[in-house]
Structure formats: C-alpha cells, structure tokens
Amino acid sequence: MKEDSNISFADKVYALCKKIPKGRVSTYKDIGNALGGYGQVYRAVGVALNRNSHAPIVPCHRVVNSNGNVGGFAHGTKNKIKLLKAEGIQVVNGKIKEFKKVFFIITTSK
DNA sequence: ACCATGACGCACA
DNA sequence: ATGTGCGCCATGG
Numbered sequence: 744m745k746e747d748s749n750i751s752f753a754d755k756v757y758a759l760c761k762k763i764p765k766g767r768v769s770t771y772k773d774i775g776n777a778l779g780g781y782g783q784v785y786r787a788v789g790v791a792l793n794r795n796s797h798a799p800i801v802p803c804h805r806v807v808n809s810n811g812n813v814g815g816f817a818h819g820t821k822n823k824i825k826l827l828k829a830e831g832i833q834v835v836n837g838k839i840k841e842f843k844k845v846f847f848i849i850t851t852s853k
Numbered sequence: 854a855c856c857a858t859g860a861c862g863c864a865c866a
Numbered sequence: 867a868t869g870t871g872c873g874c875c876a877t878g879g
Contacts, residue, residue, distance in 0.1 A: 783874035815860035
C-alpha cells in the first residue's frame with residue numbers, strides 16, 4: 744500500500760538531504776536508490792531539489808554527482824562549491840576532492 | 854489526460 | 867580521456 748501517500752517523493756529527498764552530516768556528500772543516484780530502488784530515480788531527485796524551496800533548511804548543496812562533480816545548484820554551481828569548501832570538503836576545478844572519502848552512504852533503514 | 858522540462862547517469866564513438 | 871546522445875523518473879502547466 745501507499746505508506747508514503749501523505750508525503751511526496753520530493754519530501755523524501757529533503758529528508759535524506761537533512762540526514763547528510765557536515766563534511767560529507769551524497770549522490771543523486773544513491774539517494775534515489777535509497778528511496779525507491781527503481782534505479783533511475785535520481786532524475787526525479789534532481790528535479791525535486793531544484794524546486795527545493797527549503798534551501799536553507801535542506802543542505803541540498805551536499806548532494807553531488809556520482810562522477811565526483813559538484814553538479815549544479817539553483818543559486819549557481821560556483822556558490823555550491825563555496826558552500827562545500829566551507830563545510831570542510833575540498834573542491835578542485837568544480838570536482839570533489841577525495842570524493843570517495845567524503846562520500847556518505849545514505850540509509851533509509853534508520 | 855498529455856506534453857515538456859530537469860541540480861543525472863551511462864553507453865558508445 | 868573526452869565529447870555526444872539517449873533514457874529514466876517525477877513534477878508542473
């Protein structure tokens with residue numbers, strides 16, 4: 744049944760983003776995978792975050808691409824990099840340094 | 854109900 | 867290694 748009928752897909756994305764600890768980053772694919780598990784949900788994840796009006800509430804800037812690229816940002820990719828660096832994450836040429844190292848494995852299973 | 858868009862990912866050349 | 871094209875889901879008009 745629809746256990747999540749009360750919340751939208753985007754809402755789940757925001758919840759996971761908030762679970763990301765400071766100094767760590769996650770990928771759209773991993774988030775989507777952690778949510779549904781269809782495999783290509785990361786598309787909807789990007790759309791959800793793009794519309795994310797909870798910007799300051801949700802650390803969406805901690806979400807990056809699976810290839811280590813910072814990806815995009817509604818306020819500007821450049822600004823996103825700046826925020827990541829402020830978190831202690833090293834970014835070089837728009838790419839996450841030690842990506843695997845700062846990568847945080849999201850878990851829906853409490 | 855249908856069409857178009859989007860902060861991605863991967864396969865292929 | 868780099869560049870281009872295609873496909874997927876969910877949301878909005």
